[in-house]
Amino acid sequence: MRKNVFLKNMLHYWYMPLCGILLTSLLNFAVVRGNEVISSVIDQLLAGQEIVFGSFLGEFAVLTVTGFAAAFVAAAVSGKYGVLVSARYRQQVIQKLYRMEYQYFDEHNSASVINKVNADLNEAERFLGETLVMLAADAVAVVIYANYVRRLNAGLFLMVLVCYPLVLWIANRLVRKIHSLTMTYREKSDAITSIAQDALNGIMVVRSFGLEDYFQDKMHTATLALVDNEEKRARVSNTAVLIRKLIQWIPNILCAVYAVVLVMHGKLSVGELLAFILVLSKLVESFMGLPFQMVDAAGSIVSIQRVEEILRTREEGGISQGQSVSQPEEEIVLAFDNLTFGYSEAQTVLEHAQFEVHRGENVAFVGESGGGKSTIFHLLCGFYRAQKGTYQLYGRDFAQWDIDKAREQFALVSQNVFLFPASIEENIRYGRWDASGEEVVAACKEAEIHDFIESLPMKYQTIVGERGAMLSGGQRQRIAIARAILKNAPILLLDEPTSAIDEGTEKEIQRAIARVRQGRTCLTIAHRLSTIQDADWIFEVKNKKIEEVGTYEQYMETIL
Numbered sequence: 001m002r003k004n005v006f007l008k009n010m011l012h013y014w015y016m017p018l019c020g021i022l023l024t025s026l027l028n029f030a031v032v033r034g035n036e037v038i039s040s041v042i043d044q045l046l047a048g049q050e051i052v053f054g055s056f057l058g059e060f061a062v063l064t065v066t067g068f069a070a071a072f073v074a075a076a077v078s079g080k081y082g083v084l085v086s087a088r089y090r091q092q093v094i095q096k097l098y099r100m101e102y103q104y105f106d107e108h109n110s111a112s113v114i115n116k117v118n119a120d121l122n123e124a125e126r127f128l129g130e131t132l133v134m135l136a137a138d139a140v141a142v143v144i145y146a147n148y149v150r151r152l153n154a155g156l157f158l159m160v161l162v163c164y165p166l167v168l169w170i171a172n173r174l175v176r177k178i179h180s181l182t183m184t185y186r187e188k189s190d191a192i193t194s195i196a197q198d199a200l201n202g203i204m205v206v207r208s209f210g211l212e213d214y215f216q217d218k219m220h221t222a223t224l225a226l227v228d229n230e231e232k233r234a235r236v237s238n239t240a241v242l243i244r245k246l247i248q249w250i251p252n253i254l255c256a257v258y259a260v261v262l263v264m265h266g267k268l269s270v271g272e273l274l275a276f277i278l279v280l281s282k283l284v285e286s287f288m289g290l291p292f293q294m295v296d297a298a299g300s301i302v303s304i305q306r307v308e309e310i311l312r313t314r315e316e317g318g319i320s321q322g323q324s325v326s327q328p329e330e331e332i333v334l335a336f337d338n339l340t341f342g343y344s345e346a347q348t349v350l351e352h353a354q355f356e357v358h359r360g361e362n363v364a365f366v367g368e369s370g371g372g373k374s375t376i377f378h379l380l381c382g383f384y385r386a387q388k389g390t391y392q393l394y395g396r397d398f399a400q401w402d403i404d405k406a407r408e409q410f411a412l413v414s415q416n417v418f419l420f421p422a423s424i425e426e427n428i429r430y431g432r433w434d435a436s437g438e439e440v441v442a443a444c445k446e447a448e449i450h451d452f453i454e455s456l457p458m459k460y461q462t463i464v465g466e467r468g469a470m471l472s473g474g475q476r477q478r479i480a481i482a483r484a485i486l487k488n489a490p491i492l493l494l495d496e497p498t499s500a501i502d503e504g505t506e507k508e509i510q511r512a513i514a515r516v517r518q519g520r521t522c523l524t525i526a527h528r529l530s531t532i533q534d535a536d537w538i539f540e541v542k543n544k545k546i547e548e549v550g551t552y553e554q555y556m557e558t559i560l
Contacts, residue, residue, distance in 0.1 A: 004308060005089070005092060005308060005311045006089055006124065006304050006307070006308060009085050009088050009089050009092075010085055010128075012085075012088070013081055013084055013085060016077055016078075016080065016081040016084075017078075017081055017132075017136065019074075019077050020074045020077045020078045020081065020133070020136065021136060021140055023070045023071075023073055023074035023077065024070070024071075024074050024136070024137050024140045024141070025140055025144060026066065026067075026070040027067045027070040027071050027074065028140060028141050028144040028145065028282075029144065030063045030064075030066050030067035030070065031067060031279075031282060032144060032145070032148045032279065033063055034060060034063045034064070034067075035148075035275040035278050035279055036275065037059060037060055037063070038060075038271070038274070038275065038278075039269070039271035039272050039274060039275035040271060041271070042270060042271035042274055043269045043270065043271035043272070046269075046270055046271070074137075078129075078133045079129065081128070082125065082128035082129035082132075082133070083129075085128050086121075086124065086125040086128055086129070089121070089124065089307075090121055090125075092311065093117060093121060093307060093310060093311065094117075096310055096311055096313070096315075097113075097117070097310070099315045099316060100310070100313045100314075100315060100316065101313065101314050101315065101316045101384075101385075102316065102378070102383035102384060103343070103383075103384060104313050106343070109190065109194045110194075111190055111191075111193035111194035111196075112190040112193075112194070113310070114193065115186070115189060115190050115193055116306050116307055116309075116310055117310075119186075119189070119303070120186070120303035120304070120306045120307050121303075121307060123299070123300050123303035123304075124300065124303055124304050124307060126300065127296075127297065127300035127301075127303075127304070130296075131293055131296045131297050131300055132297070134289060134293050135289075135290070135293035135294070135297060137286075138286040138287075138289040138290050138293060139286075139290065141282065141283070141285075141286035142283065142286045142287060142290065145279050145280075145282050145283040145286065146160060146283065148279055149276065149279065149280075149283070152268075152272055152275070152276055153259075153262060153267065153268055153272075153276075155258070155262065155267075156255065156258065156259060156262070156268075156276060159255050159258050160255060160283070181229060181232055181233040181236065182233070182298065182299040182302040182303075184229050185226065185229050185230065185233065186302060186303065186306060188222065188225050188226040188229060189226065191222050191225075192219065192222045192223060192226060195215065195218055195219050195222055196219070236295075255280055256277060256280065259273050259276050259277070259280075260273065316382065316383070316403060330359075330394045330395040331358055331359055332356050332357070332358055332359075332392075332394075332395060333357050333358060333359050333361075333393070333394060333490075333491060333521045334355075334356070334357040334380065334391075334392070334393060334491070334521075334523075335355070335356045335357070335391070335392040335395075336353045336354055336355050336376075336379075336389070336390075336391050336546070337354060337389055337390045337391070337392065338352050338353075338354060338388070338389040338390070339352070339353045339354070339379070339386045339388065339389035339390065339391055340352060340353070340386065340387050340388040340389055341353075341375065341379060341384065341386045341387055342387060343384075348544060349372040349375045349544065350372050350375060350376070350544055350545075350546070351544040351545065352389070352545070353376075353389070353544075353545065353546045354546065355539055355546050355548065357521060357523065358521075359521055360519070360520070360521055361521055361522070361536045361537060362517060362522045362524070362534060362535050362536045362537075363521075363522065363523050363524070363535060363536065363537050363538070363539065364523075364524045364525075364526055364531070364532035364535035364537070364538045364539070365523065365524070365525050365526075365538075365539050365540075365541055365546075366526060366527075366532065366538060366539070366540050366541070366549075366555070367540050367541035367542050368542070369527075371541045371542060371544075372541050372544065373525045373541050374495055374525060376525075376541070376546075377412065377493050377495055377523070377525065379391060380393075380410065380493065380523075381407060381410055381412065381493070382398065382401075382403050382406055382407065393406055393409065394409075408489065409489055409490055409491050410489050410491050410492075410493055411431070411483075411484035411485075411487045411488075411489040411491070411492050411493065412484070412493045412495070413477070413480045413481055413484050413492070413493065413494050413495065414480070414495045415495050415496035415525075417468065417473075417476040417477055417479070417480040418467060418468075419464045419467060419468030419471070419476055419479065419480075420464075421463065421464065421465060421466050421467075422463065422464070423458075423460065423461045423462060423463055423464070424453055424456075424460050424461070424462050424464060424479060425440060425460040425461060427464060427468075427479060427483065428440055428443060428444065428479060428482050428483050428486055429486070430483060431443070431482075431483035431484060431485070431486035431487035432486045432487050432488065435486050439486060440460070440482075440486065441460075443482040443483075443485040443486040444479075444482045446481075446482070446485050446512060446515050446516060447478045447479070447481040447482035447485060447512045447516070448478060448508050448509075448511060448512045449475065449478035449479055449481075449482055449512075452475060452478075464476075464479075474508070474509065477509055478508070478509060478512060481509065481512050481513065481516060484516060485516045489520075490520055490521060491520065491521045491522075491523070492516060492517060492520045492521070492522045492523070493523050494513065494522065494523070494524040494525065494526075495525045496525050496526055496527060496531075510531070514534070529556075532552060532555075533552055534552075535551070535552055536551070537549075537550065537551070538550065538551065538552060538554075538555045540555075
């Protein structure tokens with residue numbers, strides 16, 4: 001059985017909604033008792049009895065103050081309950097995002113994830129702060145007022161039982177329809193967000209290839225589908241409004257007429273009639289609210305279910321709580337032993353892969369594009385799990401490593417450098433956040449980017465823009481190298497670091513890489529032969545296998 005984290009959080013603060021229900025009950029009991037007092041006074045007046053106003057005004061004043069106090073405290077408790085549960089739930093979702101398996105992000109559009117974290121979480125908060133509070137208040141009021149009517153006259157109670165449950169049954173049918181339409185709405189909203197995000201992220205491609213009309217048509221089609229769904233949802237909501245009218249008028253009139261008949265036959269006093277009409281208005285008001293709150297709750301539940309999907313996702317990484325290995329002593333640093341991996345059962349990338357990398361070695365992986373070279377790095381960093389075989393880091397099976405401790409051993413420089421829309425200094429500090437300013441500058445000097453940074457008006461505080469758009473490819477690459485230098489990890493992973501830069505910039509980056517490589521074990525993925533000239537060993541990734549070729553000279557003999 002899948003656990004519901006949202007429900008678990010609601011139950012964590014169980015005493016607060018219980019307190020709210022008790023206070024709401026107190027408020028409704030005060031209303032009922034006030035009606036009884038007024039009913040008694042009216043009957044005494046009609047009977048010609050003398051009324052001492054002080055005898056009931058005092059009790060009426062106490063009931064009024066008690067009711068207002070109960071309503072105020074109940075609202076405060078309910079509001080705090082919503083804030084506490086929402087904050088706890090949102091924190092759990094955010095934490096989960098950082099622990100989820102990398103493959104989840106391959107299989108799910110980022111727009112959908114963003115919508116779940118933003119719109120769906122906001123809807124969950126609204127459910128706690130508004131819908132749940134009103135639903136509970138209306139339900140409690142219905143029970144208390146219906147019980148008062150039962151004590152007042154059994155016939156009136158039966159009339160209420162006959163008139164109103166039918167409306168709730170109809171509301172339940174509407175709830176199911178709303179649930180389905182809301183789920184569709186969320187999916188279509190995800191699609192629209194995805195189209196907009198793709199167009200914005202690829203705005204240069206869109207304009208270069210004249211794709212504006214294509215994306216506009218695509219957005220128009222998605223928007224029409226969303227509008228059609230919302231029209232259906234509006235019709236259902238309008239039906240709910242009609243039901244509200246039915247609840248407000250038809251049963252109300254029937255019950256009131258029946259009450260008058262009871263008075264005519266002497267089975268109900270005039271005071272009791274007035275009390276019944278007053279309570280009936282409260283009862284009707286609460287009954288009117290229930291279908292609407294149920295419809296709103298159905299929409300909120302869809303959002304909660306979408307967020308729960310994230311929380312049910314498998315987390316990545318090892319299970320060990322072992323200590324960090326700051327200076328491992330094993331000679332064999334990395335080893336794949338008969339490892340098989342595929343992104344799906346039908347898409348095997350590596351089969352029975354075997355290789356070893358020794359301490360301090362400079363190893364290169366070559367092969368055709370799409371052959372699985374980058375996949376090796378993804379496996380090394382623990383982004384994916386192997387289907388078969390093992391991968392050892394410093395002689396220890398990777399599954400036994402704490403994932404964070406394992407990643408401390410690696411510094412990755414990717415061909416697609418990602419920079420956050422922050423300052424240059426902040427982007428470099430992500431390598432080691434507690435580094436001093438002097439260490440940041442030293443890392444930039446080693447990466448041969450310091451002089452360029454100093455030439456900028458804001459120097460290290462220069463904002464790089466979205467994905468580093470304000471910088472050239474070579475500048476972004478050197479900032480990534482500076483970040484790797486600052487991390488000072490024993491293993492350096494270079495994923496085609498010079499694939500998208502000119503020859504002059506390549507030489508500068510090669511010098512920077514040569515410096516950062518000193519004293520470290522280095523693995524490089526490369527297409528350019530110049531990148532692997534200094535490699536101690538070269539492995540060729542071909543036909544889903546990893547074959548040891550030998551030195552650079554030996555590799556050149558195989559391709560000439």
